Amino acid sequence: MPVEVHLPDLPEVPISIGAPAAAPLRPRLRWHLRLRDGLLSYLPLLLMGFLALGSWWLVKNVPPPLKPREDAPLRSDPDYTMSKFVLERFEPNGRLKVRIEGEQMRHYPDTDRIEIDQLELRAFAPDGRVTLARARRALSNGDGSEVQLMGQARVDSVDAKGVPLVVASEFLHVFTVTERLRTHLAVTVQRDGAELRAAGMDYEHALGRLELQGPQRAVFPARAPGGR
Numbered sequence: 384m385p386v387e388v389h390l391p392d393l394p395e396v397p398i399s400i401g402a403p404a405a406a407p408l409r410p411r412l413r414w415h416l417r418l419r420d421g422l423l424s425y426l427p428l429l430l431m432g433f434l435a436l437g438s439w440w441l442v443k444n445v446p447p448p449l450k451p452r453e454d455a456p457l458r459s460d461p462d463y464t465m466s467k468f469v470l471e472r473f474e475p476n477g478r479l480k481v482r483i484e485g486e487q488m489r490h491y492p493d494t495d496r497i498e499i500d501q502l503e504l505r506a507f508a509p510d511g512r513v514t515l516a517r518a519r520r521a522l523s524n525g526d527g528s529e530v531q532l533m534g535q536a537r538v539d540s541v542d543a544k545g546v547p548l549v550v551a552s553e554f555l556h557v558f559t560v561t562e563r564l565r566t567h568l569a570v571t572v573q574r575d576g577a578e579l580r581a582a583g584m585d586y587e588h589a590l591g592r593l594e595l596q597g598p599q600r601a602v603f604p605a606r607a608p609g610g611r
Contacts, residue, residue, distance in 0.1 A: 420542065461489040481506050485521075495525035502532070514540040518555075530557045542574075549573040552584075562588035567596075576604035 465488040472481040486501040502521040506514045519534030532555040540548050552570040557563075565585040572579045582597020 460491070462492045464489050478509070479507050497523045497525070499523075512541055514538065528558065528560045530559065531555070532557070546575045547573070564588075578602045 466486065468483075468485060468488060470481075470483045471479060474480050482505045483499075484503040485499040487499070489498045490496075491498070499521040500519070502516070502518050504516040506516075508514075516532065516536075516538045518532035518536040520532075522531045522533065523529065534553060535551075536553065536555040537549065537551045538555070542548055550564075550570065550572050552566045552568050554566050554568045555570075556565050558565075563586065565583075567583050570581055570584045572581075572584075579595075579599070579601045581595040581599045584596065585594040586592070
C-alpha cells in the first residue's frame, strides 16, 4: 500500500549570477593606534643611541682626570670638557652604530652628570633606518639611564614600514632602561602626513601604552576622491 509523505515548504533562496560581491573595506586604524605603532618602531633605535651617552663610554675618549685626595670634596665645576667633538661607536663587524656631535660637552663629578650643547645624535639600525635626535642642550646621568633633551628637542625617524615620524617638544625625557619617553610640555607628533598636538605625552614602550595629556588636536591630510 503506497504511503504519502508531506514535506514542509522550503524558503526560496535568491540566486544571482555575476561578479562576486566586493569584500568589505578594511577599517582604518584610529589615529592613536597608528601613532602607537609608529613609536613602537622607532623608540628602541632612539634608546640605543642614548645608551651611548653613559660616562663609562665617554670617559674612554678623553684623558682621565687626576685622582683627588681622599679628604677633598668632589668638584662642582666640570673636571673635563670637549669642544666641537664627534664621537662614534661601531659594532664588532665595523658597522657604524651611533654618532654623537656637539659644540661642547661637560662632565660634573659631584653629580656625575654630562651636559652637551647643540646635541646631534644619529643612531643607525641594521636595516638602514636612521634616527636623528637634536636639542639645544642635553643632560644625562652618569650611566645614561636618563637623558633630558631641552630646547627645540626633535626626533626624526621612520617606522618599520618606512613612514616618516617626527616628535618635537621643548622638553623630552628619555628613560633608556625602562624604555619610556615622556614630556610635560606641549608636544607635536607628525606621521604619514597627519599631525597631532597635545599638552603632554607619556609613552611606555614595554607596555605599548601611549597617554596623551591635556587638550589634543589631530589634523589629517585630505584623502583623494575614491581613495581608500
